[in-house]
Amino acid sequence: MAAAGLESQGRIDFRRKMTLPDGRDDEAVVSLALFIDPELPDASNFICHQHRPELIWVRGWQNHPNGADGILAITYLADPERLEPRWRAIYGNAVTYNGAALEADTRCGVLRAIDAATAALEFPGVELPAITRERPHAISIRLRTTSLNDLRAILARNDVAHHEIRGHEIPDRVLVAPHAAGNVILDFVQSI
Known part of the structure; x- marks a missing residue:
């Protein structure tokens, strides 16, 4: 590097x-x-x-009751152009745009950079993480789970508020808000 x-x-x-x-x-x-x-x-x-x-x-240690078995993506709230030079220096041609999102395929998950307007569309009904200074920062971790139903049951049993996004062209997602998850959105999708 x-x-x-x-x-x-x-x-x-x-x-x-x-x-x-x-x-x-x-x-x-x-x-x-x-x-x-x-x-x-x-x-x-x-x-x-x-x-x-x-x-x-x-x-x-890799068997979690919520079925989580992998990190798929980390999403940053940032002007994608601000992170692009750094990510290209690290990941080269594995950095591409997917619509408005800059994505870097790390081969162990994807880094994503999106602006505030895209974040509002991607995480509807969920407040973004609190920040003390306006600067690029991670806002979500997308996790793969073997069962969204098991995850929902665990969240309900533990009184963890969550938001559901039912997909038509995208998979169903369960979002746990930052106030319940260490100031980051946990974005669960089911493995196919």
């Missing part, structure tokens, strides 16, 4: 003690490479390397 022109703040290495599902103690070892743009502090990047991925990718 530095070769593509992004400024790097270097690397941070750290260890974290952990208890494995079978009760044994072990230690995760992680390296982070930082690529923070002071003009885009809430839309910057880092690369994470798990030196011992077998300690993190534990099958039992």
Whole structure:
């Protein structure tokens, strides 16, 4: 990424003690490479390397009662043209426009940048996350779930307000508002 022109703040290495599902103690070892743009502090990047991925990718930890089994997209509220140069430096030709949305296919999900008008259309009836300063920032995480019905039941049982969008040309979606989800919209779609 530095070769593509992004400024790097270097690397941070750290260890974290952990208890494995079978009760044994072990230690995760992680390296982070930082690529923070002071003009885009809430839309910057880092690369994470798990030196011992077998300690993190534990099958039992990947089974969630709500059926979530993957992150499909992170959506940013930003002028797409503001994020385009950075994303092109990182993802090259995998950055394209899909209507008004700038999308970067990371091969582990899609980064999306949309303006406020597009956000209002995409998340009808849901307040956008609260911000203290007007600048590009993430507003939603699109999650794939194996069952929207199971998800709805869990949200209802736990009194979590949610908004439904019934699709005609798009899949049904369940949106959890930012006030109930750490100041981000959780946007659930069912895997097909």
